[in-house]
Amino acid sequence: xxxxxxxxxxxxxEGTKYNGFQSQITHNTIQDKIExxxxxxxxxxxxxxxxxxxxSGVHAKHQVISVKLKWNHDxxxxxxxxxxxxxxxxxxxxxxxxxxxxxxxxxxxxRSYEYSILRSDDSDxxxxxxxxxxxxxxxxxxxxxxxxxxxxxxxxxxFCKEDSIPENPIRILYDTSMIKEKNILKLKFKGSSxxxxxxxxxxxxxxxxxxxxxxxxxxxxxxxxKNSSNFFIKYNVPPRGLCLTLVEYDGFSLx
Amino acid sequence: xxxxxxxxxxxxxEGTKYNGFQSQITHNTIQDKIExxxxxxxxxxxxxxxxxxxxSGVHAKHQVISVKLKWNHDxxxxxxxxxxxxxxxxxxxxxxxxxxxxxxxxxxxxRSYEYSILRSDDSDxxxxxxxxxxxxxxxxxxxxxxxxxxxxxxxxxxFCKEDSIPENPIRILYDTSMIKEKNILKLKFKGSSxxxxxxxxxxxxxxxxxxxxxxxxxxxxxxxxKNSSNFFIKYNVPPRGLCLTLVEYDGFSLx
Numbered sequence: 001x002x003x004x005x006x007x008x009x010x011x012x013x014e015g016t017k018y019n020g021f022q023s024q025i026t027h028n029t030i031q032d033k034i035e036x037x038x039x040x041x042x043x044x045x046x047x048x049x050x051x052x053x054x055x056s057g058v059h060a061k062h063q064v065i066s067v068k069l070k071w072n073h074d075x076x077x078x079x080x081x082x083x084x085x086x087x088x089x090x091x092x093x094x095x096x097x098x099x100x101x102x103x104x105x106x107x108x109x110x111r112s113y114e115y116s117i118l119r120s121d122d123s124d125x126x127x128x129x130x131x132x133x134x135x136x137x138x139x140x141x142x143x144x145x146x147x148x149x150x151x152x153x154x155x156x157x158x159f160c161k162e163d164s165i166p167e168n169p170i171r172i173l174y175d176t177s178m179i180k181e182k183n184i185l186k187l188k189f190k191g192s193s194x195x196x197x198x199x200x201x202x203x204x205x206x207x208x209x210x211x212x213x214x215x216x217x218x219x220x221x222x223x224x225x226k227n228s229s230n231f232f233i234k235y236n237v238p239p240r241g242l243c244l245t246l247v248e249y250d251g252f253s254l255x
Numbered sequence: 256x257x258x259x260x261x262x263x264x265x266x267x268x269e270g271t272k273y274n275g276f277q278s279q280i281t282h283n284t285i286q287d288k289i290e291x292x293x294x295x296x297x298x299x300x301x302x303x304x305x306x307x308x309x310x311s312g313v314h315a316k317h318q319v320i321s322v323k324l325k326w327n328h329d330x331x332x333x334x335x336x337x338x339x340x341x342x343x344x345x346x347x348x349x350x351x352x353x354x355x356x357x358x359x360x361x362x363x364x365x366r367s368y369e370y371s372i373l374r375s376d377d378s379d380x381x382x383x384x385x386x387x388x389x390x391x392x393x394x395x396x397x398x399x400x401x402x403x404x405x406x407x408x409x410x411x412x413x414f415c416k417e418d419s420i421p422e423n424p425i426r427i428l429y430d431t432s433m434i435k436e437k438n439i440l441k442l443k444f445k446g447s448s449x450x451x452x453x454x455x456x457x458x459x460x461x462x463x464x465x466x467x468x469x470x471x472x473x474x475x476x477x478x479x480x481k482n483s484s485n486f487f488i489k490y491n492v493p494p495r496g497l498c499l500t501l502v503e504y505d506g507f508s509l510x
Contacts, residue, residue, distance in 0.1 A: 059381075088380070125345065125346055126269060128343050130381065
Protein backbone atom coordinates (compact mmCIF):
# COMPACT_ATOMS: atom_id res chain seq x y z
CA UNK A 1 0.00 0.00 0.00
CA UNK A 2 1.32 3.41 -0.92
CA UNK A 3 1.15 5.87 1.95
CA UNK A 4 -0.32 9.30 1.39
CA UNK A 5 2.08 12.20 1.53
CA UNK A 6 1.95 14.13 4.81
CA UNK A 7 1.89 17.77 3.74
CA UNK A 8 2.73 20.29 6.45
CA UNK A 9 2.28 24.01 5.96
CA UNK A 10 2.23 27.38 7.68
CA UNK A 11 -1.15 29.05 7.77
CA UNK A 12 -1.53 32.81 8.22
CA UNK A 13 -4.85 34.49 8.93
CA GLU A 14 -6.57 37.60 10.15
CA GLY A 15 -9.16 36.07 12.46
CA THR A 16 -11.49 39.09 12.64
CA LYS A 17 -14.32 37.63 10.56
CA TYR A 18 -14.12 34.04 11.78
CA ASN A 19 -15.46 32.02 14.71
CA GLY A 20 -11.96 30.90 15.64
CA PHE A 21 -9.83 28.17 14.12
CA GLN A 22 -11.60 24.96 15.06
CA SER A 23 -14.38 23.64 12.82
CA GLN A 24 -17.95 24.38 13.89
CA ILE A 25 -21.44 23.76 12.59
CA THR A 26 -21.52 27.35 11.28
CA HIS A 27 -18.66 26.53 8.87
CA ASN A 28 -17.35 30.03 9.57
CA THR A 29 -13.99 28.96 10.95
CA ILE A 30 -10.47 28.96 9.53
CA GLN A 31 -10.39 25.14 9.60
CA ASP A 32 -13.66 24.98 7.63
CA LYS A 33 -12.31 27.34 4.97
CA ILE A 34 -9.04 25.40 4.56
CA GLU A 35 -10.72 21.98 4.46
CA UNK A 36 -13.25 23.29 1.96
CA UNK A 37 -10.40 24.52 -0.28
CA UNK A 38 -8.48 21.24 -0.11
CA UNK A 39 -11.67 19.23 -0.70
CA UNK A 40 -12.28 21.25 -3.87
CA UNK A 41 -8.82 20.25 -5.11
CA UNK A 42 -8.79 16.55 -4.20
CA UNK A 43 -12.51 16.10 -4.71
CA UNK A 44 -13.02 14.17 -1.48
CA UNK A 45 -13.71 14.99 2.14
CA UNK A 46 -10.48 15.36 4.10
CA UNK A 47 -9.66 16.62 7.61
CA UNK A 48 -6.63 18.61 8.57
CA UNK A 49 -4.55 18.45 11.76
CA UNK A 50 -3.42 21.70 13.37
CA UNK A 51 -1.05 23.01 16.03
CA UNK A 52 -3.54 24.83 18.21
CA UNK A 53 -7.02 26.27 18.37
CA UNK A 54 -7.21 30.03 18.27
CA UNK A 55 -10.34 31.82 19.48
CA SER A 56 -12.73 33.99 17.53
CA GLY A 57 -10.95 37.22 16.48
CA VAL A 58 -7.45 35.89 17.23
CA HIS A 59 -4.89 35.98 14.40
CA ALA A 60 -1.97 33.82 13.30
CA LYS A 61 1.23 34.49 11.42
CA HIS A 62 2.34 30.91 11.92
CA GLN A 63 -0.34 28.34 12.63
CA VAL A 64 0.89 24.91 11.48
CA ILE A 65 -1.44 22.48 9.76
CA SER A 66 -0.99 19.13 8.04
CA VAL A 67 -3.00 16.96 5.71
CA LYS A 68 -2.38 13.50 4.23
CA LEU A 69 -3.03 13.45 0.50
CA LYS A 70 -2.52 11.25 -2.53
CA TRP A 71 -0.88 14.13 -4.39
CA ASN A 72 2.45 13.96 -6.06
CA HIS A 73 2.74 17.41 -7.55
CA ASP A 74 5.14 20.02 -6.40
CA UNK A 75 4.20 21.50 -2.95
CA UNK A 76 4.27 25.00 -4.50
CA UNK A 77 1.52 23.94 -6.89
CA UNK A 78 -0.54 22.60 -4.00
CA UNK A 79 -0.01 25.87 -2.12
CA UNK A 80 -1.19 27.92 -5.10
CA UNK A 81 -4.20 25.67 -5.61
CA UNK A 82 -5.30 25.92 -1.96
CA UNK A 83 -4.79 29.71 -1.86
CA UNK A 84 -6.82 30.02 -5.03
CA UNK A 85 -9.90 28.76 -3.15
CA UNK A 86 -9.20 30.54 0.15
CA UNK A 87 -10.56 33.98 1.11
CA UNK A 88 -7.89 36.70 1.10
CA UNK A 89 -7.64 36.86 4.90
CA UNK A 90 -6.40 33.25 5.05
CA UNK A 91 -3.21 32.09 3.29
CA UNK A 92 -1.14 28.94 3.39
CA UNK A 93 2.59 29.11 2.75
CA UNK A 94 5.85 27.14 2.96
CA UNK A 95 4.27 23.75 2.20
CA UNK A 96 6.70 20.83 2.78
CA UNK A 97 6.34 17.07 2.78
CA UNK A 98 6.75 16.09 6.45
CA UNK A 99 7.64 12.71 7.97
CA UNK A 100 4.65 10.35 8.34
CA UNK A 101 4.80 10.61 12.15
CA UNK A 102 4.65 14.43 12.06
CA UNK A 103 1.58 15.88 13.82
CA UNK A 104 1.31 19.71 14.10
CA UNK A 105 0.03 19.63 17.69
CA UNK A 106 1.56 16.47 19.20
CA UNK A 107 4.99 17.04 17.67
CA UNK A 108 5.20 20.72 18.70
CA UNK A 109 7.80 21.63 21.33
CA UNK A 110 6.90 25.31 21.69
CA ARG A 111 4.32 27.93 20.79
CA SER A 112 4.86 31.68 20.65
CA TYR A 113 2.20 34.35 20.93
CA GLU A 114 2.32 38.11 20.92
CA TYR A 115 -0.21 40.64 22.13
CA SER A 116 -0.24 44.11 20.51
CA ILE A 117 -1.26 47.23 22.41
CA LEU A 118 -1.72 50.54 20.57
CA ARG A 119 -0.60 53.36 22.90
CA SER A 120 -2.96 56.10 21.77
CA ASP A 121 -5.93 58.19 22.83
CA ASP A 122 -7.65 57.41 19.55
CA SER A 123 -8.33 54.18 17.78
CA ASP A 124 -6.47 53.75 14.51
CA UNK A 125 -8.04 52.43 11.31
CA UNK A 126 -4.94 50.50 10.27
CA UNK A 127 -4.55 48.53 13.50
CA UNK A 128 -8.21 48.41 14.56
CA UNK A 129 -8.44 44.63 14.04
CA UNK A 130 -4.99 43.64 15.24
CA UNK A 131 -4.21 45.71 18.35
CA UNK A 132 -5.91 46.76 21.57
CA UNK A 133 -6.15 50.55 21.76
CA UNK A 134 -5.08 51.60 25.26
CA UNK A 135 -4.83 55.23 26.35
CA UNK A 136 -4.05 54.89 30.07
CA UNK A 137 -0.53 55.54 31.38
CA UNK A 138 1.57 52.40 31.61
CA UNK A 139 4.58 51.89 33.87
CA UNK A 140 6.96 49.91 31.67
CA UNK A 141 9.19 48.97 34.61
CA UNK A 142 6.24 47.19 36.26
CA UNK A 143 5.38 45.47 32.98
CA UNK A 144 8.93 44.13 32.68
CA UNK A 145 8.76 42.94 36.30
CA UNK A 146 5.53 41.06 35.52
CA UNK A 147 7.09 39.44 32.44
CA UNK A 148 10.05 38.27 34.53
CA UNK A 149 7.76 36.83 37.22
CA UNK A 150 5.67 34.92 34.67
CA UNK A 151 8.69 33.22 33.12
CA UNK A 152 9.35 29.65 34.20
CA UNK A 153 7.22 26.72 35.34
CA UNK A 154 4.02 27.66 37.14
CA UNK A 155 0.51 26.50 37.91
CA UNK A 156 -1.42 28.83 35.60
CA UNK A 157 -4.89 27.88 36.94
CA UNK A 158 -5.51 31.55 37.80
CA PHE A 159 -4.92 32.54 34.17
CA CYS A 160 -7.63 30.38 32.71
CA LYS A 161 -11.42 30.46 32.53
CA GLU A 162 -12.96 28.75 35.55
CA ASP A 163 -14.79 26.17 33.45
CA SER A 164 -11.79 25.18 31.38
CA ILE A 165 -9.06 24.56 33.98
CA PRO A 166 -7.48 21.25 32.95
CA GLU A 167 -6.48 18.49 35.38
CA ASN A 168 -2.86 19.57 35.07
CA PRO A 169 -2.66 23.37 34.73
CA ILE A 170 1.14 23.44 35.04
CA ARG A 171 2.86 24.97 32.04
CA ILE A 172 6.34 26.31 31.27
CA LEU A 173 6.92 29.78 29.88
CA TYR A 174 10.37 29.59 28.26
CA ASP A 175 10.55 33.24 27.48
CA THR A 176 8.67 36.51 27.90
CA SER A 177 9.60 39.88 26.44
CA MET A 178 8.38 43.29 25.44
CA ILE A 179 9.18 45.31 22.34
CA LYS A 180 8.04 48.70 21.08
CA GLU A 181 7.37 49.29 17.39
CA LYS A 182 6.41 52.95 16.91
CA ASN A 183 3.28 53.41 19.05
CA ILE A 184 2.61 49.67 19.41
CA LEU A 185 3.75 47.78 22.49
CA LYS A 186 4.09 44.04 21.93
CA LEU A 187 4.13 41.53 24.78
CA LYS A 188 5.66 38.22 23.70
CA PHE A 189 5.28 34.79 25.27
CA LYS A 190 6.99 31.55 24.30
CA GLY A 191 5.89 28.40 26.11
CA SER A 192 5.55 24.64 25.98
CA SER A 193 1.82 24.96 25.52
CA UNK A 194 -0.84 27.29 26.91
CA UNK A 195 -4.11 26.97 28.81
CA UNK A 196 -7.19 28.30 27.07
CA UNK A 197 -7.17 32.15 27.27
CA UNK A 198 -3.92 32.06 29.26
CA UNK A 199 -2.17 34.76 27.23
CA UNK A 200 -5.17 37.08 27.34
CA UNK A 201 -5.49 36.63 31.12
CA UNK A 202 -1.76 37.23 31.62
CA UNK A 203 -1.92 40.42 29.50
CA UNK A 204 -5.05 41.59 31.37
CA UNK A 205 -3.25 41.18 34.70
CA UNK A 206 -0.11 42.89 33.37
CA UNK A 207 -2.17 45.91 32.23
CA UNK A 208 -3.83 46.18 35.65
CA UNK A 209 -0.40 46.18 37.29
CA UNK A 210 1.08 48.49 34.62
CA UNK A 211 -1.65 51.05 35.35
CA UNK A 212 -1.02 50.63 39.10
CA UNK A 213 -4.59 49.46 39.75
CA UNK A 214 -3.35 46.15 41.09
CA UNK A 215 -0.15 45.70 43.13
CA UNK A 216 2.55 43.48 41.67
CA UNK A 217 2.33 41.13 44.66
CA UNK A 218 -1.09 40.01 43.37
CA UNK A 219 0.62 38.47 40.33
CA UNK A 220 3.00 36.58 42.64
CA UNK A 221 0.05 35.28 44.67
CA UNK A 222 -1.83 34.27 41.53
CA UNK A 223 1.17 32.23 40.38
CA UNK A 224 1.82 30.64 43.76
CA UNK A 225 -1.71 29.94 45.01
CA LYS A 226 -2.79 26.32 44.88
CA ASN A 227 -6.20 27.09 46.38
CA SER A 228 -9.44 28.02 44.74
CA SER A 229 -8.91 30.88 42.37
CA ASN A 230 -12.12 32.68 43.43
CA PHE A 231 -10.05 34.98 45.57
CA PHE A 232 -8.51 36.67 42.54
CA ILE A 233 -10.23 38.96 40.07
CA LYS A 234 -9.26 37.77 36.63
CA TYR A 235 -8.78 40.30 33.85
CA ASN A 236 -9.12 39.34 30.25
CA VAL A 237 -8.22 41.43 27.17
CA PRO A 238 -10.02 41.33 23.79
CA PRO A 239 -8.92 38.72 21.23
CA ARG A 240 -8.02 41.21 18.47
CA GLY A 241 -4.57 42.01 19.93
CA LEU A 242 -3.53 38.35 20.04
CA CYS A 243 -1.51 36.55 17.38
CA LEU A 244 0.03 33.06 17.21
CA THR A 245 3.50 33.86 15.84
CA LEU A 246 5.45 30.59 15.87
CA VAL A 247 5.16 26.84 16.48
CA GLU A 248 8.45 24.95 16.71
CA TYR A 249 9.36 21.28 16.25
CA ASP A 250 12.37 19.19 17.08
CA GLY A 251 14.27 18.38 13.89
CA PHE A 252 11.65 19.78 11.51
CA SER A 253 11.27 23.35 10.36
CA LEU A 254 8.77 24.88 7.99
CA UNK A 255 10.74 28.07 7.38
CA UNK B 256 -24.07 88.13 12.63
CA UNK B 257 -22.14 85.48 14.46
CA UNK B 258 -19.85 83.51 12.20
CA UNK B 259 -19.87 79.74 12.37
CA UNK B 260 -16.80 78.10 13.81
CA UNK B 261 -14.45 76.67 11.18
CA UNK B 262 -13.53 73.24 12.51
CA UNK B 263 -10.48 71.61 10.91
CA UNK B 264 -9.55 68.01 11.54
CA UNK B 265 -7.34 65.14 10.43
CA UNK B 266 -9.17 62.26 8.83
CA UNK B 267 -7.69 58.77 8.69
CA UNK B 268 -9.16 55.96 6.60
CA GLU B 269 -8.58 52.59 5.05
CA GLY B 270 -9.98 53.20 1.58
CA THR B 271 -10.42 49.53 0.59
CA LYS B 272 -14.21 49.45 0.77
CA TYR B 273 -14.92 52.93 -0.61
CA ASN B 274 -15.27 54.56 -4.03
CA GLY B 275 -12.61 57.12 -3.16
CA PHE B 276 -12.88 60.27 -1.09
CA GLN B 277 -15.07 62.56 -3.18
CA SER B 278 -18.84 62.35 -2.84
CA GLN B 279 -20.70 60.35 -5.47
CA ILE B 280 -24.26 59.34 -6.23
CA THR B 281 -23.51 55.89 -4.72
CA HIS B 282 -22.92 57.52 -1.30
CA ASN B 283 -20.13 54.98 -0.84
CA THR B 284 -17.32 57.48 -0.43
CA ILE B 285 -15.37 58.75 2.57
CA GLN B 286 -16.85 62.24 2.11
CA ASP B 287 -20.40 60.82 2.12
CA LYS B 288 -19.76 58.93 5.35
CA ILE B 289 -18.27 61.97 7.12
CA GLU B 290 -21.00 64.36 5.96
CA UNK B 291 -23.65 61.84 6.97
CA UNK B 292 -22.13 61.63 10.47
CA UNK B 293 -21.93 65.40 10.91
CA UNK B 294 -25.47 65.84 9.55
CA UNK B 295 -26.70 63.39 12.19
CA UNK B 296 -25.12 65.56 14.89
CA UNK B 297 -26.15 69.02 13.69
CA UNK B 298 -29.44 67.86 12.18
CA UNK B 299 -28.95 69.77 8.94
CA UNK B 300 -27.30 69.19 5.60
CA UNK B 301 -23.71 70.41 5.61
CA UNK B 302 -20.79 70.02 3.19
CA UNK B 303 -17.19 69.57 4.14
CA UNK B 304 -14.06 70.92 2.46
CA UNK B 305 -11.05 68.65 2.04
CA UNK B 306 -7.38 68.76 1.13
CA UNK B 307 -7.42 66.35 -1.78
CA UNK B 308 -9.37 63.64 -3.52
CA UNK B 309 -8.02 60.15 -3.09
CA UNK B 310 -9.05 57.39 -5.50
CA SER B 311 -10.95 54.22 -4.79
CA GLY B 312 -8.83 51.90 -2.63
CA VAL B 313 -6.35 54.63 -1.63
CA HIS B 314 -5.80 55.25 2.09
CA ALA B 315 -5.04 58.27 4.26
CA LYS B 316 -3.29 58.75 7.57
CA HIS B 317 -3.66 62.50 7.29
CA GLN B 318 -6.38 63.83 5.02
CA VAL B 319 -7.43 67.27 6.23
CA ILE B 320 -11.07 68.33 6.22
CA SER B 321 -12.97 71.33 7.52
CA VAL B 322 -16.56 72.20 8.24
CA LYS B 323 -18.27 75.42 9.40
CA LEU B 324 -20.65 74.75 12.26
CA LYS B 325 -22.74 76.58 14.84
CA TRP B 326 -21.25 74.43 17.58
CA ASN B 327 -19.64 75.76 20.69
CA HIS B 328 -18.77 72.56 22.51
CA ASP B 329 -15.31 71.30 23.07
CA UNK B 330 -13.67 70.00 19.81
CA UNK B 331 -12.97 66.67 21.58
CA UNK B 332 -16.71 66.23 22.09
CA UNK B 333 -17.34 66.95 18.42
CA UNK B 334 -14.65 64.42 17.48
CA UNK B 335 -16.21 61.73 19.66
CA UNK B 336 -19.67 62.49 18.29
CA UNK B 337 -18.54 62.23 14.65
CA UNK B 338 -16.56 59.04 15.28
CA UNK B 339 -19.58 57.54 16.98
CA UNK B 340 -21.47 57.65 13.66
CA UNK B 341 -18.54 56.72 11.42
CA UNK B 342 -17.67 53.17 10.31
CA UNK B 343 -14.54 51.79 11.98
CA UNK B 344 -12.35 52.21 8.90
CA UNK B 345 -12.81 56.00 8.98
CA UNK B 346 -11.77 58.14 11.98
CA UNK B 347 -11.43 61.85 12.57
CA UNK B 348 -8.85 63.14 15.03
CA UNK B 349 -7.09 66.28 16.27
CA UNK B 350 -10.06 68.62 15.73
CA UNK B 351 -9.13 72.31 16.11
CA UNK B 352 -10.92 75.57 15.48
CA UNK B 353 -9.15 77.06 12.45
CA UNK B 354 -9.10 80.67 11.22
CA UNK B 355 -12.15 81.61 9.09
CA UNK B 356 -9.98 81.90 5.95
CA UNK B 357 -8.57 78.37 6.40
CA UNK B 358 -9.41 76.01 3.51
CA UNK B 359 -7.91 72.49 3.59
CA UNK B 360 -7.09 72.45 -0.13
CA UNK B 361 -6.47 76.10 -1.02
CA UNK B 362 -4.40 76.83 2.11
CA UNK B 363 -2.21 73.71 1.76
CA UNK B 364 1.45 74.26 0.95
CA UNK B 365 2.49 70.60 0.63
CA ARG B 366 1.13 67.06 0.39
CA SER B 367 3.00 63.87 1.22
CA TYR B 368 2.23 60.41 -0.06
CA GLU B 369 3.86 57.05 0.46
CA TYR B 370 3.59 53.86 -1.56
CA SER B 371 4.16 50.52 0.22
CA ILE B 372 5.63 47.52 -1.56
CA LEU B 373 5.70 44.11 0.17
CA ARG B 374 8.88 42.30 -0.93
CA SER B 375 7.64 38.72 -0.83
CA ASP B 376 6.80 35.74 -3.01
CA ASP B 377 3.51 35.33 -1.16
CA SER B 378 0.76 37.75 -0.39
CA ASP B 379 0.32 38.52 3.29
CA UNK B 380 -3.03 38.68 5.07
CA UNK B 381 -2.01 41.59 7.30
CA UNK B 382 -0.87 43.92 4.51
CA UNK B 383 -3.15 42.66 1.73
CA UNK B 384 -5.13 45.93 1.61
CA UNK B 385 -2.31 48.38 2.24
CA UNK B 386 0.71 47.20 0.23
CA UNK B 387 1.49 45.94 -3.26
CA UNK B 388 2.97 42.44 -3.11
CA UNK B 389 5.99 42.33 -5.41
CA UNK B 390 8.21 39.27 -5.79
CA UNK B 391 10.57 40.35 -8.60
CA UNK B 392 14.16 41.37 -7.86
CA UNK B 393 14.59 45.10 -7.35
CA UNK B 394 17.78 47.06 -7.80
CA UNK B 395 17.67 49.56 -4.95
CA UNK B 396 20.48 51.67 -6.44
CA UNK B 397 18.36 52.26 -9.55
CA UNK B 398 15.34 53.08 -7.40
CA UNK B 399 17.31 55.71 -5.50
CA UNK B 400 18.53 57.16 -8.80
CA UNK B 401 14.92 57.44 -10.00
CA UNK B 402 13.87 59.16 -6.78
CA UNK B 403 16.69 61.70 -7.20
CA UNK B 404 15.74 62.39 -10.82
CA UNK B 405 12.08 62.94 -9.94
CA UNK B 406 12.87 65.54 -7.28
CA UNK B 407 12.47 69.18 -8.28
CA UNK B 408 10.22 71.07 -10.69
CA UNK B 409 9.11 69.14 -13.76
CA UNK B 410 6.37 68.83 -16.31
CA UNK B 411 4.69 65.67 -15.07
CA UNK B 412 2.34 65.26 -18.07
CA UNK B 413 3.83 61.81 -18.70
CA PHE B 414 2.83 60.71 -15.18
CA CYS B 415 -0.85 61.38 -15.56
CA LYS B 416 -3.78 59.73 -17.35
CA GLU B 417 -4.09 61.01 -20.91
CA ASP B 418 -7.61 62.33 -20.35
CA SER B 419 -6.81 64.22 -17.17
CA ILE B 420 -3.68 66.20 -18.07
CA PRO B 421 -4.35 69.72 -16.78
CA GLU B 422 -3.50 72.90 -18.66
CA ASN B 423 -0.46 73.40 -16.45
CA PRO B 424 1.08 70.01 -15.60
CA ILE B 425 4.14 71.51 -13.91
CA ARG B 426 4.53 70.48 -10.31
CA ILE B 427 7.32 70.61 -7.71
CA LEU B 428 8.49 67.53 -5.82
CA TYR B 429 10.19 68.93 -2.71
CA ASP B 430 11.44 65.60 -1.50
CA THR B 431 11.55 61.92 -2.44
CA SER B 432 12.91 59.10 -0.33
CA MET B 433 12.87 55.38 0.31
CA ILE B 434 12.72 53.51 3.60
CA LYS B 435 12.61 49.82 4.48
CA GLU B 436 10.46 48.58 7.36
CA LYS B 437 10.97 44.83 7.71
CA ASN B 438 9.90 43.37 4.35
CA ILE B 439 8.04 46.52 3.26
CA LEU B 440 9.70 49.07 1.00
CA LYS B 441 8.15 52.53 1.20
CA LEU B 442 8.59 55.15 -1.49
CA LYS B 443 7.85 58.65 -0.19
CA PHE B 444 6.95 61.79 -2.13
CA LYS B 445 6.42 65.30 -0.82
CA GLY B 446 5.23 67.89 -3.28
CA SER B 447 3.35 71.16 -3.80
CA SER B 448 0.42 69.28 -5.27
CA UNK B 449 0.07 66.27 -7.53
CA UNK B 450 -1.58 65.45 -10.85
CA UNK B 451 -4.24 62.77 -10.80
CA UNK B 452 -2.55 59.32 -10.51
CA UNK B 453 0.89 60.97 -10.55
CA UNK B 454 2.28 59.01 -7.60
CA UNK B 455 1.02 55.69 -8.97
CA UNK B 456 2.53 56.42 -12.40
CA UNK B 457 5.84 57.46 -10.83
CA UNK B 458 5.96 54.25 -8.75
CA UNK B 459 5.02 52.14 -11.78
CA UNK B 460 7.91 53.64 -13.76
CA UNK B 461 10.31 53.22 -10.82
CA UNK B 462 9.39 49.52 -10.55
CA UNK B 463 10.00 48.99 -14.28
CA UNK B 464 13.43 50.58 -13.93
CA UNK B 465 14.14 48.77 -10.61
CA UNK B 466 13.48 45.43 -12.33
CA UNK B 467 15.70 46.53 -15.27
CA UNK B 468 12.85 46.20 -17.76
CA UNK B 469 13.12 49.87 -18.68
CA UNK B 470 16.40 51.84 -18.83
CA UNK B 471 16.80 54.76 -16.47
CA UNK B 472 17.17 57.15 -19.41
CA UNK B 473 13.48 56.62 -20.19
CA UNK B 474 12.59 58.35 -16.92
CA UNK B 475 14.80 61.30 -17.89
CA UNK B 476 13.08 61.51 -21.27
CA UNK B 477 9.63 61.29 -19.67
CA UNK B 478 10.48 64.22 -17.42
CA UNK B 479 12.05 66.34 -20.17
CA UNK B 480 9.72 65.67 -23.10
CA LYS B 481 7.37 68.48 -23.97
CA ASN B 482 5.87 66.55 -26.89
CA SER B 483 2.97 64.20 -27.04
CA SER B 484 3.32 61.55 -24.42
CA ASN B 485 2.16 58.76 -26.72
CA PHE B 486 5.76 57.75 -27.22
CA PHE B 487 6.09 56.51 -23.65
CA ILE B 488 4.46 53.44 -22.17
CA LYS B 489 2.95 54.51 -18.86
CA TYR B 490 2.94 52.08 -15.97
CA ASN B 491 0.45 52.38 -13.17
CA VAL B 492 0.41 50.48 -9.84
CA PRO B 493 -2.72 49.43 -7.89
CA PRO B 494 -4.25 51.94 -5.46
CA ARG B 495 -3.96 49.73 -2.36
CA GLY B 496 -0.28 50.59 -1.72
CA LEU B 497 -0.93 54.34 -1.74
CA CYS B 498 -1.49 56.48 1.35
CA LEU B 499 -1.83 60.24 1.86
CA THR B 500 0.41 60.78 4.89
CA LEU B 501 0.57 64.54 5.47
CA VAL B 502 -0.87 67.88 4.36
CA GLU B 503 0.96 70.97 5.61
CA TYR B 504 -0.09 74.59 6.02
CA ASP B 505 1.76 77.81 6.60
CA GLY B 506 1.23 78.94 10.20
CA PHE B 507 -1.38 76.34 11.06
CA SER B 508 -0.77 72.82 12.28
CA LEU B 509 -3.25 70.12 13.21
CA UNK B 510 -0.75 67.97 15.11
